[in-house]
Amino acid sequence: MTRTKFAPPMILGLTLFLSTAAAETLIVGLDADPPRLDPALSTAFVDRQVMNQIFDKLVDVDEKLKVVPMVAKSWKVSNAGLTYTFKLNTGIKFADGTVLDAAAVKYSIERNLTLEGSARKGELASVKEVAAPDAATVVINLKVPYGPLLAVLSDRSGMIVSPTAAKKSGADFANEPVGSGPFSFVSRKRQDNITLKANAVYWRGKPKLDGLVYRPFPDGDVRVANLLSGAVQVITPVDPKDVATIQKNAKLDVTTFQGLGFQGVWMNIGKPPFNNKLVRQAFSASLDRDAINKVVFLGTVKPAAGPFPPGTPAYSAAIRVQAADLAGARKKLAQAGKPSIPFTLLTAPGAVNAQLAQLYQAMAAQVGFNVKIETVEFGALLDRADKRNYDAVMLGWSGRPDPDGNIYEFFHTGGSNNQAGYSVPGIDSLLEKARAQTAMSARVATYNVALGKIVDDSPYAFTYFTSNTVGNAKTVTGLRLVPDGILRFYTVDTK
């Protein structure tokens, strides 16, 4: 802008015209085509990228994962953690022109609780009833105290859909989603694009961008090539090996920031060889987590000790990253009476997975494991993991703002993500106890007790905490780096 000051007025006018007319639609490259843009039915992380622009949520989380107001301007927890009373902002309208009030919030949460096939039922299981005593007040009553509730409402469970549109569309709502967010849905072409336009009457003020287009590029090389060519202005995620390529480009920026997720390896405790704790401990001890970070991620992730990444509320320095201990691992295998153990490591396709699998294979081989790598398509991998039809499987988690979302379903008996079939009554009661506690310090103490036992039992070898990575043209400004990895485009502008 400083340079245009000296330019003739006509060129200045033209520049301004161009910048307002052409440059204000941003194209964003994602790693998958969002399957279902319906807050109740969505099960994919990538859905959240798009839905966060279309829908407002009851509350949001900020860069520090603090729960902050959104549709609710304030809230109060009473009745020993059983009653949550939300005061709502007023004057909010859905894209179809109807009003967002307490009744719409009640409808949305109840829809999440009752809709056939809703993936939200688990995280909202503690909800007894939702009431709307007046247009600007919502009261949620719980069956049991549930500390993670606010964090849960900062995600899909807290997204407010237009009741009129949801009733009209029925099962088709995912194809014509209507919310009150800064952008509204225009059209989509499967595997090609999702087009959104700015909500001109957005209650927090019109967004700076005029439009937003999401395009799926499942292949990381293709994604980065599109950023380099200028066909898209923002991509997320960026493959670790492409970070340096983007850094070298003067027109582009790349940002890596701490995420909420973890990655590692499930060991099937239901059958040999991993039904023996010593064997599980030996495999976990054979992994050099620092080397994994350096080799595969070029230092862009953090080695994992447990399910809670540094910088999140439940992180505790008391849970230490396991150092590679080859001698100790060999001794454990000898103790188990099996100095040489063959097993199959299941993994999904992809460059990073292939690299990781071969690294795990080589590291485990040093202590006496003979690892066979089997690559299967991700859907098939999940299916086999759920049926416990595997020896070891590489499977991680995108993470949730509240610690409960990173541990409960993984290590509680019958948990939906408990693919090892881990079941220890003492752990179950600790995880239930942490859920009911409201003070984070008390919850962390409870988690630490549980984690001490879980790490010792080693049904899962934690290897690293995922990072969020965003590559963007330098002209894109105002990106907020929230650890959940979702880019909120309300504040984004292009120069």
Next chain:
Amino acid sequence: MTALPAVPTIKRERNKTLRRFTANRLAVAGLIVVLLLSVVALLSPYISPFDPAKQDFAALLQSPSAAHPLGTDELGRDTLSRVLYGARISLSAGLVSVALALVVGTALGLIAGFVGGWLDELIGRIIDALLAFPFLILAISLAAILGPSLQNTMLAIAIVTTPAFARVTRAQVLAQRELDYVQAASALGASSGRTLLRHILPNISGALIVQASLAIAEAVLAESTLSFLGLGVQPPTPSWGSMLNTARGYLQTAPWLALAPGVIIFLTVLAFNLLGDGLRDALDPRGRTR
């Protein structure tokens, strides 16, 4: 009548064939490359400077140097050693799958062509059904169904290669069946099996040899393609196709990773094609254009 003086003619014909082949410089070059590759494949454990699976985290993605003439990959493994070992996978995949297809396809073709009737119809329709699918699509589907491994890749390639052999054999048998020497053999009391194996098969072997050498080129390429798509050999076993797949992600930062397997696949396929073309020209004087 024609059968008796045939012996000296065959010998003379063989000499002529050899002369025609050696006169074709490209074909000889192809043969030399094929022989070289075979030696490399056989001796790879002795001539490779490193273990192809040995990872070296201190030497990731290094450009070509004295220690690593073709550089190192994303896990610090020596690219040269992996290319040398990859020759084993590629050549054995090519040879085994084509040998399998040759045996099965030729047997089917012999039976169809000689017996005829409903059996010919049945085999013909099965072959038609297989040929209705594009070569690669069928190979990919089979490999995907069978599961990713080297054996299954060979089996998939063998299955899609079989129809070509069956077709060629059947056509040749139909032509030969009516010739005097076959009639004579039958008249002298030779059984069907003897007529087929001792009289017809040797006479059509030229066409099959040509078909086989061209099929190997196609099979090597198919193995690379399947491995490139992750349907072939599983890591860390080096295959040129899977090396190329990994290298694709490093085209900007480490182009040598793609160059080595790319060039060697190109050379191998070219060599087998030249060899096949040369053999065709040499074995079939009528097809000669020069």
